[in-house]
Amino acid sequence: MFDGETDPRVENFTESVSFDHRLSAQDIRGSVAHARMLATSGVLSDNEREQIVTGLKQIGNEIAAGMFVFRTELEDVHMNIEHALIERIGDAGRKLHTGRSRNDQVSTDFRLWIRDNLDQLDKTLLELQRAFVSRTERDQDVTLPGYTHLQRAQPVLANHYWIAYCEKLERDRGRLADCRRRVNQLPLGTAALAGTSIAIDRQLVADELGFEGLVANSLDSSSDRDFAIEFCFVLTLVAEHLSTWAEEWILWSTSEFNFLTLPQAYCTGSSIMPQKINPDVLELIRGKTARVVGNLQSLLVLVKGLPLAYNRDLQEDKERVFDSVDTVEACARLATAVVAGARLNREAIAARLDRGYLDATTLMEYLIGLGVPQRSAHEIIGKLVGIAMKRKLPLSELPLEEFQAAHPALDEKVFSVLGVKQAVQAFVSYGSTAPEQVARQVTRWRERTGLQSADR
Numbered sequence: 001m002f003d004g005e006t007d008p009r010v011e012n013f014t015e016s017v018s019f020d021h022r023l024s025a026q027d028i029r030g031s032v033a034h035a036r037m038l039a040t041s042g043v044l045s046d047n048e049r050e051q052i053v054t055g056l057k058q059i060g061n062e063i064a065a066g067m068f069v070f071r072t073e074l075e076d077v078h079m080n081i082e083h084a085l086i087e088r089i090g091d092a093g094r095k096l097h098t099g100r101s102r103n104d105q106v107s108t109d110f111r112l113w114i115r116d117n118l119d120q121l122d123k124t125l126l127e128l129q130r131a132f133v134s135r136t137e138r139d140q141d142v143t144l145p146g147y148t149h150l151q152r153a154q155p156v157l158a159n160h161y162w163i164a165y166c167e168k169l170e171r172d173r174g175r176l177a178d179c180r181r182r183v184n185q186l187p188l189g190t191a192a193l194a195g196t197s198i199a200i201d202r203q204l205v206a207d208e209l210g211f212e213g214l215v216a217n218s219l220d221s222s223s224d225r226d227f228a229i230e231f232c233f234v235l236t237l238v239a240e241h242l243s244t245w246a247e248e249w250i251l252w253s254t255s256e257f258n259f260l261t262l263p264q265a266y267c268t269g270s271s272i273m274p275q276k277i278n279p280d281v282l283e284l285i286r287g288k289t290a291r292v293v294g295n296l297q298s299l300l301v302l303v304k305g306l307p308l309a310y311n312r313d314l315q316e317d318k319e320r321v322f323d324s325v326d327t328v329e330a331c332a333r334l335a336t337a338v339v340a341g342a343r344l345n346r347e348a349i350a351a352r353l354d355r356g357y358l359d360a361t362t363l364m365e366y367l368i369g370l371g372v373p374q375r376s377a378h379e380i381i382g383k384l385v386g387i388a389m390k391r392k393l394p395l396s397e398l399p400l401e402e403f404q405a406a407h408p409a410l411d412e413k414v415f416s417v418l419g420v421k422q423a424v425q426a427f428v429s430y431g432s433t434a435p436e437q438v439a440r441q442v443t444r445w446r447e448r449t450g451l452q453s454a455d456r
Contacts, residue, residue: 026112033208048092101192131339152356160433186211190218193309222309243289246282263341295320359423
């Protein structure tokens with residue numbers, strides 16, 4: 001068909017095997033299942049099927065051992081494996097591509113790869129949850145200042161804080177599970193864009209490869225990368241959660257906060273300042289989030305104007321997904337180690353816990369309980385805080401007459417809700433930092449993460 005040789009620059013420009021070789025194990029799994037289906041459908045003899053399956057498995061072993069040479073002139077992982085198979089077994093290998101195209105083949109490989117990595121990331125996030133839950137026993141008696149706008153707001157139990165990140169990670173894991181359902185649909189057999197006139201059995205392949213269903217429209221199958229974009233979106237939210245956590249702990253580990261001592265195995269020094277212990281791992285988790293966000297944006301822009309069905313633009317999807325998976329997986333693994341090894345500086349936290357009037361909201365709600373409207377109570381307590389600030393005293397050290405001057409309903413019982421410990425005890429709502437509520441949530445999370453029986 002072509003009347004001349006391809007320009008070598010085009011070969012280098014269009015090759016993808018330099019990165020899509022990462023799909024080799026999935027490509028071989030898909031091809032083995034396809035060959036078995038072709039034999040069942042009468043396209044291959046049993047002997048041809050066995051030659052193909054044996055040859056593919058040998059190639060897979062060589063790739064795993066680092067003994068297989070990928071050739072850029074063969075363009076991609078699919079052609080490299082198929083070419084090697086034909087070299088070894090001849091015409092039987094030439095029959096393997098019957099009833100499929102590289103369009104549905106790459107989509108199948110990519111879905112298998114994403115499915116494998118979805119499952120692995122779910123396990124990694126579970127380990128991070130366990131690291132947070134494992135802290136609850138040693139930190140159960142610690143109260144922290146909670147912040148809004150980076151200003152001290154209300155007291156929270158340390159365990160309430162640990163469980164907050166378990167909840168965020170659980171939503172991430174839920175999104176992974178949702179994404180997996182949409183990933184787990186088999187495109188193989190939809191061929192280039194219109195299907196095939198050969199009587200193949202796509203369900204047989206789906207069953208062998210563990211797919212839950214079949215992609216129902218061949219045009220959609222060839223063009224669809226929703227599953228890859230959705231996966232990158234989930235990865236981006238995981239990265240954002242890790243970045244938020246890293247930012248907090250960077251602040252907490254400063255001399256100004258001094259809430260936390262990071263494990264030195266995950267810190268670095270300075271080339272010029274010998275006293276420095278820098279939170280570089282946390283800073284890089286925060287920084288690497290930018291590339292994960294960028295990868296998602298790249299994919300969204302990549303597909304925004306593509307007509308049906310397959311277009312070569314889609315070759316650009318894999319590196320973005322590969323990078324996001326590698327980045328988030330590495331960040332989550334290191335986060336697990338840092339969470340497990342960090343130490344709360346209890347004395348430093350306790351020494352400054354009365355700063356910021358963390359009990360002011362509880363005092364306001366106490367006044368509401370006496371029948372004062374919320375807005376009025378807010379104004380009254382605001383004035384009391386102003387008086388305390390001028391005198392450089394906590395609310396609990398103001399004399400009773402100041403409270404009674406603010407509102408006659410405030411008698412000596414007011415001191416029962418003042419101070420951080422009393423303020424924490426005053427909480428009652430579901431999901432709050434009330435000690436009983438937090439204890440129930442900790443028990444629930446120990447059970448959910450499988451730590452309950454291990455510690456008993």
